[in-house]
Amino acid sequence: MRRYLEGCTWAAFWRGSRVMVAKLLPHISYRPTWRHVGGAVGVTYLMWPTVGKVLREVRPVLPTMLTVTAVVWLVTAMAIGASGAGMKSATDVTEAEQPDGGGQPEDERQDPPGDATLYALIRHVAGTSDQGTAAHLPDLLDEGQKRGLFGGWEQADLKAHLTTLGAPLVAGKKLTFRGRQRNRQAVLLDGLPEADPAPLPALARGAHEGTAVRSPEPAPPAAPAVPPEATGSR
Secondary structure, three states: OHHHHOOOOHHHHHHHHHHHHHHHHHHOOOOOOHHHHHHHHHHHHHOHHHHHHHHHHHOOOHHHHHHHHHHHHHHHHHHHHHHOOOOOOHHHOOOOOOHHHOOOOHHHOOOOOOHHHHHHHHHHHHOOOOOOOEEEHHHHHHHHHHOOOOOOOOHHHHHHHHHHHOOOEEEEEEEEEOOEEEEEEEEEOOOOOOOOOOOOOOOOOOOOOOOOOOOOOOOOOOOOOOOHHHOOOO
8 A cells, every 4th residue: 555655745735737738828818807807706796596596406416526536536636746757848848858849949030020020921921811810820830931930940949939029829710721720829919019011031942832832834846847848939
């Protein structure tokens, strides 16, 4: 029994709980405001007869539900904390160790583009969608690299730079491209910091803007020469 309980301490429980919360928070994009809280309180007050009836019906099973939830959380957090899984925080992970960084040293990454150029690129990429309200980060990174920007960058680097600039980011944004829907991490145009207009860098040689590169069409065959003896008066 001691072998199975080894490492199962309150310290391990708190470590595991921190890991679980850190894993869940990035997936929660909803941030309630006081208006939402006030609306929820008002709706609850107006519908209290129905809410009270529901509470009376679930009251017999409520202790069981809470107990099962608490036990599952306790066991999971204890197991994570005792095994040490995921204990290295994001601040302790170096750029070379980050999976999104590709293990590329910092000095081999290209300097970030100017703010005006970056915002012009964001608006250009956003214009390729049917809605034109946001730019998916993978598309933004790909388009920038076609134009000689973001050399050695990964999506995590682009996200970190946009966060530093205060650009509005969302974990998932549904956009359609010629009727085909994609849901990816994106930067919104609404709330994008103002910047002076700037021209987009030219596409690098061999890059294209989503259209197939046409190969030169072969010249039509030359008309056969008419032999001299075939000519003459009628």
